[in-house]
Amino acid sequence: MIVNLEKFIAEERPKWEQLGAILDRQAQDPWRRLSLAEARELERLYRRASADLARLATFSAEPETREYLERLVARGYAEIYGTRNTSQRFRPWHWLIVTWPTTFRRHWRAFQLCIALTLVGVVFGGAAIAFDPGAKQSLMPFSHLQGDPRDRVAREESGKENRIDGHQASFSAELMSHNIQVTIDVVALGMTYGVGSAILLFYNGVILGAVAVDYILAGEGTFLAGWLLPHGTIEIPAILVGGQAAFVLAGALLGHEVRKPLWTRMRVVVPDVATLCGGAAVMLVWAGFVESFLSQHHQPVVPYWAKITFGVIEVIALTWFLRFSGRSAEVKQT
Amino acid sequence: MMARTQTWSIRTPEGVSFSFRIASPLLRVAALLIDFCVVGAAWSLFSGILMLFAILGTDFMGAANVIAWFVLSQGYRIWAEWAWGGRTLGKRVMRLRVMDERGFRLSFAQIVMRNLLRFVDVLPAAYCVGGVMSWFNARGQRLGDLAAGTIVVWEAPTPKPNLALLRGEKHNSLRSHQPIIARLRQSISSETATAAWQAVTRGDKLDPNSRQEIFAVIAAHFRSLTPIPTDLSEGISDEQFVKNVLDVVFLNR
Numbered sequence: 162m163i164v165n166l167e168k169f170i171a172e173e174r175p176k177w178e179q180l181g182a183i184l185d186r187q188a189q190d191p192w193r194r195l196s197l198a199e200a201r202e203l204e205r206l207y208r209r210a211s212a213d214l215a216r217l218a219t220f221s222a223e224p225e226t227r228e229y230l231e232r233l234v235a236r237g238y239a240e241i242y243g244t245r246n247t248s249q250r251f252r253p254w255h256w257l258i259v260t261w262p263t264t265f266r267r268h269w270r271a272f273q274l275c276i277a278l279t280l281v282g283v284v285f286g287g288a289a290i291a292f293d294p295g296a297k298q299s300l301m302p303f304s305h306l307q308g309d310p311r312d313r314v315a316r317e318e319s320g321k322e323n324r325i326d327g328h329q330a331s332f333s334a335e336l337m338s339h340n341i342q343v344t345i346d347v348v349a350l351g352m353t354y355g356v357g358s359a360i361l362l363f364y365n366g367v368i369l370g371a372v373a374v375d376y377i378l379a380g381e382g383t384f385l386a387g388w389l390l391p392h393g394t395i396e397i398p399a400i401l402v403g404g405q406a407a408f409v410l411a412g413a414l415l416g417h418e419v420r421k422p423l424w425t426r427m428r429v430v431v432p433d434v435a436t437l438c439g440g441a442a443v444m445l446v447w448a449g450f451v452e453s454f455l456s457q458h459h460q461p462v463v464p465y466w467a468k469i470t471f472g473v474i475e476v477i478a479l480t481w482f483l484r485f486s487g488r489s490a491e492v493k494q495t
Numbered sequence: 496m497m498a499r500t501q502t503w504s505i506r507t508p509e510g511v512s513f514s515f516r517i518a519s520p521l522l523r524v525a526a527l528l529i530d531f532c533v534v535g536a537a538w539s540l541f542s543g544i545l546m547l548f549a550i551l552g553t554d555f556m557g558a559a560n561v562i563a564w565f566v567l568s569q570g571y572r573i574w575a576e577w578a579w580g581g582r583t584l585g586k587r588v589m590r591l592r593v594m595d596e597r598g599f600r601l602s603f604a605q606i607v608m609r610n611l612l613r614f615v616d617v618l619p620a621a622y623c624v625g626g627v628m629s630w631f632n633a634r635g636q637r638l639g640d641l642a643a644g645t646i647v648v649w650e651a652p653t654p655k656p657n658l659a660l661l662r663g664e665k666h667n668s669l670r671s672h673q674p675i676i677a678r679l680r681q682s683i684s685s686e687t688a689t690a691a692w693q694a695v696t697r698g699d700k701l702d703p704n705s706r707q708e709i710f711a712v713i714a715a716h717f718r719s720l721t722p723i724p725t726d727l728s729e730g731i732s733d734e735q736f737v738k739n740v741l742d743v744v745f746l747n748r
Binding site: 188208211212228428434 | 505507508509510511513514515554555557558559560561562564565569577578580594595596597598599600602603604605607608611612613614615638641642643644650685
């Protein structure tokens, strides 16, 4: 029992204030790393404050002091026990070339599932247009896709009309924000055990298949490739990466791989899901620029062979990046 | 249905326990509305400043506007919760804080996750899914919180007691009985002491009957904690007895 409360508080308060000062410094910069001396001091002061709280807990006279000390100990506890793996300052370049591709490869099977769902949609959409051209009205989401592809190609190639002339920057910004939002939606729907995400991926595939078959049947395959490849080779994989994140989340919810409580399973996948979302966002920013400044400019302004070559180079580079980037760091870690 | 808990307790390896009060859905809605206004105001301000740069072209302005809205609406909460230890401006005003459900420091991934999954929580409209989830969840977690392993707590203000209210000139018969004072200090919980303190400070605002009843209950509780010789509480009202107890509990003479 504390015999003289006032004396006890007067003696201990400087130590509590010291602990508070260290914790305040940490709170001001979430990435800040403690030096060894600071860490030792923090640990010492935290243990002392914990002991003081234990002594005060049986003593009703100072509820405010007890509450103050409780908060201090709670903050110290969070700092001491919760900083593993989080104290390293965020390094954007390292994240881009190591963390993200490594995370992508770790969840390769979820990505394969996204490809499969999208391909099923592509086949369904393509077949619907091939066997029932009337389905176009209900399948195509944008009005400019509902007409005859030949008319559109003739119009675009005449150079008389460019829908985004003078608005490339704002069009690009709208594309980026819209596509990132859609990808976030796909990820969030992972919380429906992946059902919502699977439907969105399938629907995306349906539209893609319908547009592709519509243009190919109209004999405009080259235009289609020149139009879609430059941005689609990044945009479509980005949405698939979003789907991958959603299925990682859904996998943790279902818990078929790890026999642990839900909160433990979720905790394991949260950093990976956040990383995959970030990766998809980076890809979509790039795709937004390309779609606005390159994809929408057709022959004769930009020859189709140049656009198709650009798209092919992008897909090779992306494949190489996702397959090999960060491998050496990955090997070192294992 | 799981019972909603008011507090969330954590026991440290050092054997010390501390608890957090779970934020009510209403407080969270209020914080959300404030944050919505903050984002709207920040975007309006940004758009206004951008008008000054119209000379650079309307296309550039349009692009900057679209990106600013997207970054503010999606990024503001993430940035604020990361930079300000789990608090946005709305949460600061409402005294709320996002924290790891184990009491640890929030990780950046947790913050990103709980904010990205907001899309599911708002479905089909007006946070229906999130609202229902947090209502039925014992820790008031919406889906985003559940996935990220976070809880939202309310940090109550702790006003310092105005001890001058107790330091009256009246004689306090308890002061000379140290064993009784020691037993009272040991056995009165801080919650009870605070409740009694609030009864004293708000006594004037109560109607006479309620005031009498409340102090009778508190005085009976204090008397039940330790045997008090009748001559120490004889001839004084229950309210005065409660004040005497608080006087010896709060003040160290």
